[in-house]
Amino acid sequence: MGKYVRTSILIVMISLLLVGCQGEKEFYKKIDDINQSVEQADWEQSKRKIKALKEMYKEGKWKLQLLGDEAEYEGINVEMEKLKEAADAKDKTQIKVGLGTIRGHLHDIYSF
Template identity: 30%
Template sequence: MIHTRYLLVFLILSTLLMGCDVTKSAKDQALFKKIDDIHTQVKNEEWDDALDNVDKWEDTYEKRLWKMQLLGEQADYEGINLEITLLKERLKRQNERQAIDSIIQLKHYLSAIYDF
């Protein structure tokens, strides 16, 4: 009976620890890919396309937020919200350097959440 409990606890802990490697689903990977696409559009000065993609990215992000709240720190996903707002403004002003800074910051927050 006692061995069964230890075995059960071991199996649960093993599953949780090994499960950390598979926390990024295809939908989560799409967040990273789309940020790279937006980065390319900013470098190519495709401001309207980049702004449209930020809006689409934000929709996807909001659908994945529940998972980020489970995986990450509050400061990380709140930082994403702030950085999205800043990025939109920087794209509207066509400020490449600041837009790229926001993109880099978004990547950092995503990595902090998913690569724990």
């Protein structure tokens, strides 16, 4: 019984790591897409992409909670709200800073 439990836990942990790595790439792709929209000053597109990033974050938050600590995943949540406001204000610099901060939090969460 003990060996079965250990094997099951190991399989679950490996699965989480593999799923987590895929999620990291998706986050980075969305961040790059937002950066591109901001560079082109396409504010409506930027707002839509920020909203999509926020939805992706909400759907995958439980994975981030398993992989990281509270300060990291809550830091992402705070930056998401700032991104929305910065896009409304058409503040390119603040959006880039926010995306960089999110990227840093994701790096911290996924580096183990």
